[in-house]
Amino acid sequence: RKIIFEKQWFYLDNAIGHIYGTTFEVTSGGNLQPKQEVEDTTTETKEAGTDNRNIVDDGKSQKLTHDDIKALKDKGIKGQEIVQQLIENSTTFRDKTEFAQDKYIKKKKKKYEAVITIVKPSTRILSTMYYAREPGKINHLRYDTLAQMLTLGNIRAGNKMIVMETCAGLVLGAVMERMGGYGSIIQMYPGGGPVRAATSCFGFPKLFFDNLHEFPLSKVDSLLSGTFSTETLPSEPEDNALVEEESNGLTGKKQASLQETEEDTNTETAMEINETEEQETTDIDAENVEFKENKEKENRENVREKKQWERRKKLIEAAALLREKNADGLIVASKFHPTPLLLTLLEFVAPSRPFVVYCLYKEPLLECYTKLRERGGVINLKLSETWLRNYQVLPDRSHPKLTMSGGGGYLLSGITVVLDKGKTDASNLEALKMEEPSSKRCKVQDLHC
Amino acid sequence: MSFVEYGDTIKDGDTAIVFLGHESMFPVKVQHGTVTQTKYGVIRHSTDLIGKKYGSKVTCSKGGWVFILHPTPELWTMNLPHRTQILYSTDISIITMMLELKPGSIVCESGTGSGSLSHALIRTVAPTGHLYTVEFHQQRAEKAKEEFREHGVEHLVTVTNQDVCKNGFGVSNIADAVFLDIPSPWEAIGHAKSALKAEGGRICSFSPCIEQVQRTCLAMEEYGFTEINTLEILLRVYNVRTISLQIPDLGKAAEDNSSTGFDSSNPSNQDSSCTNLQQGTVQFKSGVPLREMVGHTGYLTFATKS
Numbered sequence: 001r002k003i004i005f006e007k008q009w010f011y012l013d014n015a016i017g018h019i020y021g022t023t024f025e026v027t028s029g030g031n032l033q034p035k036q037e038v039e040d041t042t043t044e045t046k047e048a049g050t051d052n053r054n055i056v057d058d059g060k061s062q063k064l065t066h067d068d069i070k071a072l073k074d075k076g077i078k079g080q081e082i083v084q085q086l087i088e089n090s091t092t093f094r095d096k097t098e099f100a101q102d103k104y105i106k107k108k109k110k111k112y113e114a115v116i117t118i119v120k121p122s123t124r125i126l127s128t129m130y131y132a133r134e135p136g137k138i139n140h141l142r143y144d145t146l147a148q149m150l151t152l153g154n155i156r157a158g159n160k161m162i163v164m165e166t167c168a169g170l171v172l173g174a175v176m177e178r179m180g181g182y183g184s185i186i187q188m189y190p191g192g193g194p195v196r197a198a199t200s201c202f203g204f205p206k207l208f209f210d211n212l213h214e215f216p217l218s219k220v221d222s223l224l225s226g227t228f229s230t231e232t233l234p235s236e237p238e239d240n241a242l243v244e245e246e247s248n249g250l251t252g253k254k255q256a257s258l259q260e261t262e263e264d265t266n267t268e269t270a271m272e273i274n275e276t277e278e279q280e281t282t283d284i285d286a287e288n289v290e291f292k293e294n295k296e297k298e299n300r301e302n303v304r305e306k307k308q309w310e311r312r313k314k315l316i317e318a319a320a321l322l323r324e325k326n327a328d329g330l331i332v333a334s335k336f337h338p339t340p341l342l343l344t345l346l347e348f349v350a351p352s353r354p355f356v357v358y359c360l361y362k363e364p365l366l367e368c369y370t371k372l373r374e375r376g377g378v379i380n381l382k383l384s385e386t387w388l389r390n391y392q393v394l395p396d397r398s399h400p401k402l403t404m405s406g407g408g409g410y411l412l413s414g415i416t417v418v419l420d421k422g423k424t425d426a427s428n429l430e431a432l433k434m435e436e437p438s439s440k441r442c443k444v445q446d447l448h449c
Numbered sequence: 450m451s452f453v454e455y456g457d458t459i460k461d462g463d464t465a466i467v468f469l470g471h472e473s474m475f476p477v478k479v480q481h482g483t484v485t486q487t488k489y490g491v492i493r494h495s496t497d498l499i500g501k502k503y504g505s506k507v508t509c510s511k512g513g514w515v516f517i518l519h520p521t522p523e524l525w526t527m528n529l530p531h532r533t534q535i536l537y538s539t540d541i542s543i544i545t546m547m548l549e550l551k552p553g554s555i556v557c558e559s560g561t562g563s564g565s566l567s568h569a570l571i572r573t574v575a576p577t578g579h580l581y582t583v584e585f586h587q588q589r590a591e592k593a594k595e596e597f598r599e600h601g602v603e604h605l606v607t608v609t610n611q612d613v614c615k616n617g618f619g620v621s622n623i624a625d626a627v628f629l630d631i632p633s634p635w636e637a638i639g640h641a642k643s644a645l646k647a648e649g650g651r652i653c654s655f656s657p658c659i660e661q662v663q664r665t666c667l668a669m670e671e672y673g674f675t676e677i678n679t680l681e682i683l684l685r686v687y688n689v690r691t692i693s694l695q696i697p698d699l700g701k702a703a704e705d706n707s708s709t710g711f712d713s714s715n716p717s718n719q720d721s722s723c724t725n726l727q728q729g730t731v732q733f734k735s736g737v738p739l740r741e742m743v744g745h746t747g748y749l750t751f752a753t754k755s
Contacts, residue, residue: 021649021675021755122549144543144682151542154521156572157552158454178573180552328455351504352519353455362687366734369689379468379516383687383736386539391679391748393666398659410687410736415468417504417516 008114015118025079026114052100055092063089079113086112099397121202123150123174130170130198131408138167138198139335140360142408144388146171149331150178152413153356157182159328160321162348164188164217164341166334169199171358175331176208184211186318186327188220188345190336213318220344223319326350333358338412339368343375349416351377356413365412377419385410451601452520452568453575459498459517464600466518466528467492476520476528478599489513520600522568532589535565536630536655539684540746545573547751548626548651552577557620557627557644559583559613559637561593566628571597571605580606581620581644583613613637618644629654634661635668642672642754649755657747665750674752681748687736696729 002009008026015024064086072082086108087093093101119125127143149171155161155178163185165171172187176199179185187194194214215223222228327349332341338357349355355378359365365383372378386408390401459465463479469487477485477492479499485492490511492498497507503519518524523538536544544566550556554574561567561584570580584590590610597603609619614633617640618624627641627650634654641652652674654665662679669677 019648019755021753124547124549127546143546147542147546148539151523151538151545151569154523154572156453157576177551180577182552182576326457350455350457351502352517353504354521354523362736363734366689366736370734379470380472381689383689385685385687387683387685388543389681389683391662391681393659393662393677393679393750395663395667398663415504415518417518418502418506420506 005116006114008116010116018118020120021117023115023117026116050097052095052097055095061090061092062086063091073112079109082112083108123177123202126198126201127170127174130168131405134168138170139333139358140407140409141167141171141333141358142386142388142405144386145358145408145411146174148384148386148411149333149356149358150174152354152411153329153331154354155179155329155331159183160326161185161329161331162188162322162327162345163331164334164345165331166190166195166336167198169194169196171331171333172196172212173199173202173204176204176212177202181205181208181211183328184213184321186213186215186321188215188217190217190334213314213321215315215318215322219319223322224344224347228319322348327353329353330355332356338364339371342368343371346372346375346377346416351416351418353416354413355416356411358409358411360407360409362410365410368412372414377417378414379417381412381414383410383412452522452525453572453602453605455503455519457502459501459503461499462599464520464525465498465503466520466524468516468518470515472527474518474524474528476525487513487515489515522572525568526565529563529565531563532592533560533562535563537565537684537743537746538569539682540655540749541566541569543680543682544628544653544655544749545569547749548628548653550574550578550626554578554625555581555623555646557581557583557618557624557641559618559629560585560631561589561608562630563589564593564596566630567593567597567606568600568602570628571602575602575605578605581609581618581624582606583609583611583618585610585612613640616640620644622647625650627652632661633664635664638665638668638672638674642674645754649753652752652754654750655747656750657745659748662748662750669750669752674754676753677750678752679748679750681745683743683745685742686739688739690735690737691732692735692737693730693732696731698729 001011003012010026015022069082069086072085083105087105090104093104096104123146124143127138127141127146130138131140131142153161153175155175157178157180159179160183161175161179163172163175164187172185172194173196175185181204189195219228325348330342330345330349330353332338332345332355334341338359342355342357346355357365357368359368362383362385369381369383372381388405388408392399392401456463459479461479461481465477465479466474467477467485467487468474469489479494481495481499483494485494487509490509490513492507492509492515497509498517501507501517503517505517506514507517508514522541526535526538526541529535548554548556550570550573552574555578556570556574558567558570558580559582561582567580567582574580582593584593587610590608594603594608597606597608607619611619613629613631614636617637618627621643622645624644624646627644629637629641629652631637634656638652645652652669654662656662656665666677666679
């Protein structure tokens with residue numbers, strides 16, 4: 001299978017059987033060769049200048065032309081040798097300071113020596129990668145912010161968590177990793193089904209999915225008011241049920257093959273694979289809609305009924321779990337306005353449990369904060385943000401990295417407490433009808449808690 | 450109660466957090482017949498706490514009330530008795546994620562200090578993982594042991610009283626991750642490497658000074674660690690406030706009615722939920738940074754053994 005990564009293409013076959021963290025070199029045929037630790041070619045760089053007062057940028061310091069370099073490349077010469085050639089043909093190289101020489105070599109190596117390292121997927125890797133490559137898909141949730149969420153939410157084995165996310169399943173995956181297959185997760189999803197593209201990149205064992213439930217957001221209201229019935233369900237998410245099942249099947253297969261070979265996917269490529277998978281499944285979905293009224297119908301009827309039945313069973317389970325209203329926490333990270341989500345979903349959470357809401361913007365969380373205060377039943381509300389700064393640490397050249405991320409979103413966190421009976425209903429009504437008393441109460445609460 | 454498992458009701462012997470309001474809270478050891486004094490009055494454990502649900506409001510003798518919370522590592526971090534400088538949840542969270550900790554992980558830590566990070570590590574690696582923590586100060590090591598026992602997590606942690614720079618972690622080839630918070634971490638890198646599993650693992654070192662980081666990075670490189678990365682994380686907390694700003698009187702004529710003039714020119718003013726026009730002022734909600742914040746805790750250096 002051909003995989004494209006950073007303008008290189010290669011086959012993963014040769015990587016099988018190596019341990020994680022092995023570095024490979026890409027050869028011209030797209031094969032991977034394990035690369036050993038190479039001795040740096042420091043012999044050449046002994047000669048160095050002290051400053052750049054005599055270095056003039058005339059554009060002629062490199063004696064090799066574009067065509068020469070291309071010729072070298074076409075001949076299939078090792079990247080390392082090309083870099084060596086470039087250094088030898090640079091007239092100014094010897095005059096540069098030692099540090100500048102280092103930098104020059106590093107830059108050229110990056111360009112000509114294509115090496116890739118295959119690593120095991122983890123929240124660290126995947127969240128860093130998603131933030132760098134697909135920030136839009138995860139609502140610009142930076143990895144340190146995700147780390148805060150996991151800690152503030154006290155995510156651990158044995159919890160019963162409610163997760164509402166539209167971050168491609170990355171937040172769900174992070175929660176699953178921290179729970180290690182112990183406890184249960186109920187994922188609330190908008191639309192026809194939960195998105196778990198990133199979740200499947202983690203390569204979780206099948207066992208982890210046994211206690212993963214999902215529940216449609218659009219049925220939450222009826223569940224709370226007690227008018228929820230499963231009879232109304234299958235009609236609408238019918239096609240999506242199929243998509244979901246199929247994609248689950250695919251990821252299952254992938255996992256199986258992973259385990260068989262004891263090999264692992266480069267996380268980057270895993271994501272690309274996944275995207276194509278997503279596309280495939282949506283294609284199938286579209287086709288399904290078209291064929292629905294036609295001949296395919298009969299063959300599939302049985303399978304579909306069975307799947308629907310299974311799906312409905314899972315849904316009833318999820319509804320039952322929610323009805324107990326004793327979840328150990330709530331994690332929200334979505335593209336939706338957080339206030340209504342929180343005000344409603346907190347109903348399912350037991351007292352003295354943490355909750356965390358992520359939002360890319362501060363303003364919706366300000367409103368959410370105010371509304372939660374009016375509602376009551378929460379304490380220790382905290383609106384926060386983290387800044388992350390990376391450092392270059394080298395002898396005599398340590399400093400913060402030149403660029404840092406401008407923003408990684410905001411978090412609102414708190415702890416649920418027992419809601420005062422009687423006062424609750426009254427305050428809810430009052431809050432709706434009269435602005436004045438509720439804001440006063442809010443102040444009183446501010447003073448007191 | 451346990452630090453690794455939620456319980457519904459408060460029991461004799463539990464550690465609970467008394468929440469007074471405004472980030473003011475303290476831990477209390479629940480015991481029959483004991484009383485706790487707060488600024489709102491007395492709490493009698495036998496009647497006011499034991500058997501009640503966590504998260505309940507407890508009315509004190511003077512009519513004030515407090516909330517009783519289930520302990521978590523984060524609440525503990527905010528309330529524990531300091532024996533040393535401690536790590537706070539912001540750093541702890543990034544450490545946990547970057548070390549790739551999860552249920553089942555084996556972690557080595559030194560020094561134990563006040564056990565702030567230890568509790569968070571134990572929470573994350575439970576129920577099948579283990580923490581090996583090394584503290585060279587005997588009294589602190591004893592105290593930490595006692596706390597772990599009280600908190601129902603002693604089966605998940607081994608405290609060793611020795612010098613990690615000289616004697617290492619007391620284990621070899623079993624750890625998935627190593628964390629160092631000691632004055633001279635570079636002297637412990639070799640021991641860290643041998644504590645880590647043969648197939649590899651992650652390491653993190655926490656140092657307040659850049660010179661320490663420098664030496665640590667060199668040592669890591671020397672011992673063949675890869676992916677060396679230094680970072681710093683800062684927490685910014687915002688207070689949610691309603692701010693009102695006065696509209697300046699620019700001497701507009703009375704008939705002009707400056708307030709309506711302003712109103713029409715600023716469409717967001719119509720949104721009465723956050724903006725309100727009253728007697729020449731504009732109101733809005735804002736997230737105001739605290740007047741003073743933590744500017745630096747320490748540099749975190751991560752690396753991989755592979």
